[in-house]
């Protein structure tokens with residue numbers, strides 16, 4: 719178990735994930751969070767980008783976490799390498815575990831809801847990827863439900 723810095727209210731913040739947590743980053747976007755990918759792998763660059771864009775760093779790297787503490791930069795240290803536990807750790811930091819079609823999982827672009835059709839659809843304003851509440855969506859909702867009930 720690692721040390722975790724819990725923050726009272728994680729919801730509605732902007733984040734940046736490190737390279738080890740890109741998958742978690744995609745999940746967080748599905749939950750409507752604004753999550754940037756790092757432009758580079760170095761701690762310095764992640765920290766600089768986080769500062770400049772006022773993002774909370776999410777990392778599994780203790781050294782980066784310590785650099786953040788020293789720089790007075792909000793940071794969440796994730797202990798687990800497994801996505802379910804990682805999501806549970808985010809829930810522990812105050813993030814509600816529910817899907818929110820608001821952000822593109824690929825590029826973090828904002829989604830817009832498409833009119834018309836009987837099924838709800840969303841499209842990324844930047845890369846054009848389409849989203850809808852299909853079986854994949856339901857599977858993920860189920861997984862979040864399971865994780866929530868464990869927490």
Ligand SMILES: [Zn+2]
Pocket residue numbers: 822823824825826827842843844845846847
């Ligand atoms: Zn996109």
